[in-house]
Amino acid sequence: MQDQPSAIEILAAVADFLRQHAMPQLQGHTAFHARVAANALDIVRRELEIAPQANAEEHQRLRTLLGADGSLEALNEALCEQLENGTLTAQNPDLVAHLRRTTMTKLAIDQPAYSAYRRALAEDKAATSE
Template sequence: MHEAPSSEELLGSVIGFLNHVAAPQLSGQAAFHARVAANALALVEREIVQRPAADARAQALYADLLQDQTSPLEALTKQVCAHIRSGELSCDNPTLLAALREITSAQLAIDQPNYSGLMP
């Protein structure tokens, strides 16, 4: 059995090193770049951890909205966009709005987890 650290654990270690060891010892542009690197790695970590569930949920929401249980997420997303553009789906549709809110919130949780709009 292979018991190496997981990708998430490795990323967490590098992020911790950058934030708590390297960046405090740096100044100016080097410190800034260390923080940027740590933030980029944290985004990658959230993608690895959260993306599969977020995509599965988006696919389920769009599939229910379009009554299409067979298409992949990319195709469903394009269909939803086309229906919105054509006026077949509008802001008056509470199911559409609920789906878009949930999908957007999941994306923000990955991209900008401290975004104030996510706070209850």
């Protein structure tokens, strides 16, 4: 067990420092790159928050979908092979649901402001409230 602050708290503090204190003192390319750096720290923070559970769920879905076991990476490679050779197709609703869920998790970590992610979230919300 590690001591406090947590990694997530440290990352949030550093990103806040870059945005609130460093960036106003910087100009041009350096200011731009400081913003990119702060955004990159946000990705790491969201990954620490979201990925442990989401990866475990993805792993379980892959075992079910493929009827096989292996590492997360190995199962993803097996899935790619079955998609490219046509064994699994977009006609399979479990497959489509898995791909969508996995991609939505990536976006929740990487690019939560992306237009198509916001739209997909809104669609999911509308579907569950129906």
